[in-house]
Amino acid sequence: MTEEARNSEQQTGPALSVVGPGEGETIVLGTTRMRVLEDGSHTGHRLAIAESVLAPHTQGPPQHRHGRHDEGFYVLSGTVRFTVGDQDHDATTGTLVMVPPGTPHTFANLTDQPAVMLSTFTPDLYVQYFRDLQEVLADGRPLTPQANIDAMSHYASEPATDRA
Numbered sequence: 001m002t003e004e005a006r007n008s009e010q011q012t013g014p015a016l017s018v019v020g021p022g023e024g025e026t027i028v029l030g031t032t033r034m035r036v037l038e039d040g041s042h043t044g045h046r047l048a049i050a051e052s053v054l055a056p057h058t059q060g061p062p063q064h065r066h067g068r069h070d071e072g073f074y075v076l077s078g079t080v081r082f083t084v085g086d087q088d089h090d091a092t093t094g095t096l097v098m099v100p101p102g103t104p105h106t107f108a109n110l111t112d113q114p115a116v117m118l119s120t121f122t123p124d125l126y127v128q129y130f131r132d133l134q135e136v137l138a139d140g141r142p143l144t145p146q147a148n149i150d151a152m153s154h155y156a157s158e159p160a161t162d163r164a
Contacts, residue, residue, distance in 0.1 A: 017042035024051075027134045030143055031055035040124025048124035052117050054080065054109035062145045063106040066099070067156035070122045073097040073107065078115025082107045085160075104160030129155045 017038065025036040031054070038049040054060075063083060073080070075095045082089045082097050084105045091097050099105045109115040121127060132151040137143055149159050 015042075027130045029130065029133050029137065031058045034130055036127060036130075038124075039127045040121075043124070045124045046122060048121040048127045050119045050121075050127070050130070051076075052119060054078070054107075054115045054117070056109060056112050056114060058109045058115075060107040061148045061152075063104050063160040064149075064152055064157050065104045065160050066101050066126065067158070068101060068123070069125045069156070070101060070120075071099045071105075071126065072120035072122075073099075074118040074120075076116040076118055078109065078113050079111050080107050080115045080117060081110050125155050126157070129157070 019037045025039065027034040027036065033053045035051045036048070037051060038047065040046070040048045073082070073091070073096070075091045075093055075097075077093050079093075080091045082091055082105060084099075084103060089097070107117075129151050132154065133143060133148065136147050136151070141147065152158060
């Protein structure tokens with residue numbers, strides 16, 4: 001392929017995506033408010049990014065593992081407790097937590113202050129999970145641990161029942 005053809009190919013790719021403050025898709029799941037900044041539609045589905053605000057004393061999902069995607073969490077403010085297997089890690093502002101496929105994990109905000117995280121999903125597979133949970137709530141059903149597990153099962157994720 002010539003350099004000219006390569007440059008032409010790059011110019012016909014997806015358009016630049018800019019999501020300003022207050023923009024993006026909002027998903028509210030109980031005491032957690034998520035703002036989807038990139039759902040994968042501008043990255044060829046290689047990457048999704050969301051900002052999440054966890055209210056004080058917010059429990060996360062049941063401990064689980066993903067079979068097909070990495071998940072990253074960057075704590076923008078506050079403290080988030082990550083539980084990986086039977087180990088707890090308190091991640092404070094400026095901490096990055098990367099969770100590779102197969103690693104059992106969950107998170108919670110156990111403090112009296114809100115916590116804000118930026119999350120990445122590679123590939124973007126898991127964004128639809130949050131939309132599905134929002135639909136559970138919109139249908140008037142409670143967001144139980146079982147509802148979480150049922151939704152996870154559609155996205156190569158499962159509860160980590162064998163953690164030690």
